[in-house]
Amino acid sequence: MALSTQPYKGARDFYPEDKRLQKYMFRIMRESVEKFGYEEYDAPILESLDLYLAKTGEEIVNEQTYTFEDRGGRKVAIRPEMTPTVSRMVAARRQELAYPLRWYSIPNLWRYERPQHGRLREHWQLNVDIFGSEDVQAELEIIRVADSILKTFGATHDMYTIKLNSRKLMDFIMNEYLGLNQVQSYTLSKLIDRMHKMPAEAFDAEVEALFSPSQREAGAHNKLHGLLKTKHLDALPERLRELPSVVALQKLLTQLKAMHIPNVIFDITVMRGFDYYTDIVFEVNDTHPENNRSMFGGGRYDGLVGLFGVEPVPTVGFGMGDVTLQNFLEGHDLMPKLRSETDVFAIIVGDVAEKAEKVIDDLREMGLHIAVDFTGRKIDKQIKTASKKDVHYALFIGERELKDEQYVLRNLQTGVEERHSASRIVSIVKDYRED
């Protein structure tokens, strides 16, 4: 039986053209967040399993994490997300860091689950966090950063919606306003989280089953129903509007709109999967009709750093996955045509290899990326090879060129050929590379 050439289930090989796309996406991400002063960090892909047992949703640890025992008997996990890791790093140097911290990373993460559209077992996820600010200005900045990234990819505001909500508001609604106990609240929040994926009747039935007789008596169901239909903060009952979280949400919405981000809305059904969110959460949705799903999101999690036994550090952050981002870019026709990192494919004509290599080395010295075809094949084959590699220019070097030191530079896109000196070639190619 032959060895399989397939990559591991749910993981991808990155051939040069795939890697080109990944590098492009990471470059835009880095440039966007660094504009706001975020600094890159990194960490090992392996973590102690304990790190994930304390928090996170239970299912992620039990069923979706790759775990194993190392040779020393330690329980090890391949990181399924970056937030616990970065919280651990911050906690380790809690006292000496200069707050507010603006950190980002693009780690690869692993989750053991069934691969399907937009979800693989290994993915890369831009993580952007701001540590050390309780002020809603932190949320404002984080959302602006997320918006700015999408804009840099060429997206316009009609392509996505930013939905905001608050966990504190939801907790208040469930505990105080509806009078639910802890178990009921937890179940209901998970139910609201997937409310849009189930028929209204099924949702109603599950909600009804959740309430106790006395709660039903008190009209809990109707109250909840009314709330879930709320599209604006002003439409909330007075008691809820006075909550600090709601005031903060209102401020956020107003400021974002003032900053020319009109596609933000309040959405009371946004919950986010992780249990560690403590207040404001947000979610970015693709508006493309065929891919109308949550692309990524984030929120405030003030409790995580404190789990390591140090004073808590208030934190706001989000994670943006490469697979969902790619789907978004493809859906909105935002994928760039990427060329090779190689600027020039040199074609040596005749028996002049030694002299030609000298010229090529000079060009490399002046900063060009040049691959040389030393096969001596027919010229048409060599041009075809260059073209297939998505190299932009072919450079012919033969007797004639070497004699007068004028080389034939061919633009493989247009087919236009010109004779130039080496230094002129360098500036032409560099000019092209710049844009």
Place this chain on the structure above:
RNA sequence: GCGGAAGUAGCUCAGUCGGUUAGAGCGCUGGAUUGUGGCUCCGGAGGCCGUGGGUUCGAGUCCCAUCUUUCGCCCCA
């Protein structure tokens, strides 16, 4: 983890009722008087029909299992 669909050449696929040496297009490769790709013409390579069992005189075709891909569910990015 639970359902549905699909696996034939590198890619996209055809293959009748189970019947001889398994097909096309594209791609790859060589050539059309040796310094120019994409067009045209001619030649060539390339298949354990995903894998393992079973039924049958005979299986790409029917049955079972398994792996992979894919769509949905759970969950989430």
